[in-house]
Amino acid sequence: MRCAESLRVQAYFDGEVDAVSAVEIERHAEHCGECRTLLKDLEQVRAALRRSAAYAHASPALRTSISRALDQDGAAPVQDMRERDIRGPAAPTRRIRPFWLGALAGVGASAVAVACAFLLVLPRLGNPLIDELASAHVRSLMPAHLIDVVSTDRHTVKPWFAGHTDVSPVVADFEPQGFRLMGGRADYLDRQRSAVVVYQHGAHVINVFSWAGDGRGLPADVSRNGYHFVFWKSGNLDYCAVSDTARDELLSLVRLLQDLGARDRGE
Ligand SMILES: [Zn+2]
Structure with a gap:
């Protein structure tokens, strides 16, 4: 029988749930062997895909122009900060420009970039x-x-x-x-x-x-x-x-x- 939470667990694995749901799902997985196994399987599939994927490194010039284009578009590349220990490290993800960003007139990608940098150096x-x-x-x-x-x-x-x-x-x-x-x-x-x-x-x-x-x-x-x-x-x-x-x-x-x-x- 499939655990009723398995769909939410998959959404969690894909980084699609809010912070509160993430905590709830982590708690659930602590007590549900089936969902723990599901997370492990998903992680293995992801790792296998990463291993077999072919990578080509972009030149510094190309990277700079892509970053500039993303900045202008209001979407900066960010690390998904909801990564949890249970999931292990994941590759940086790029998110599509969220619809509410348009509502933030004047609060642009630079603020987000500053926030990211701030988080990395945030002193206790x-x-x-x-x-x-x-x-x-x-x-x-x-x-x-x-x-x-x-x-x-x-x-x-x-x-x-x-x-x-x-x-x-x-x-x-x-x-x-x-x-x-x-x-x-x-x-x-x-x-x-x-x-x-x-x-x-x-x-x-x-x-x-x-x-x-x-x-x-x-x-x-x-x-x-x-x-x-x-x-x-x-x-x-x-x-x-x-x-x-x-x-x-x-x-x-x-x-x-x-x-x-x-x-x-x-x-
Ligand atoms: Zn479960």
Whole structure:
């Protein structure tokens, strides 16, 4: 009999699932021998294909012109950052220009390239939660990782979180104030399915993470490597806004969200 998860396992192997699903599938495979075998078989097939494939090396000039063309097209070659230990190393993948990239007027391939470079040199920031947030923010800037549900309508984004995350954060579009709601995403943070509301501010992306607070104190706000991390509590949720936009601008959005949270709770 075939395990009901086998299709999802194959999608996972092909790097086609979001981060939250990837974690779920890895957990499943830990306990399901059938799916572990499936992953092993897929890996063997891939390795065999790689061994038998003929490779020709491109000249440096050709590489440069291809890179330039990709940069101009808004799609940079990136390593799939969802590679997990269970899959072993894989060849770099190229993704087709994701449709939402068009929505990111001014946030081009250069930002993605900078994000990739930043991730490679990302120093540990001393606090595991901040490390997690920094990695999640940078990962989100890579093609096809930013948004799971694309919408400028809070009435679309908020219900989506109910089905895909463990929390229900405040969501609103603040376009008149310069913070356009782009959509939402599920992310795995602090061992839970956190909700991320994504805003665009000029050429910058702002990720607003939220997760169920456990009563521990939040880290103090920090700015590292050009990224600002602003923490606050609202209701029973912990929030962190992360962006490379100016800190004052980020604080403006945080105040809007805090006010909205207080209004929602009838304060
Ligand atoms: Zn299974």
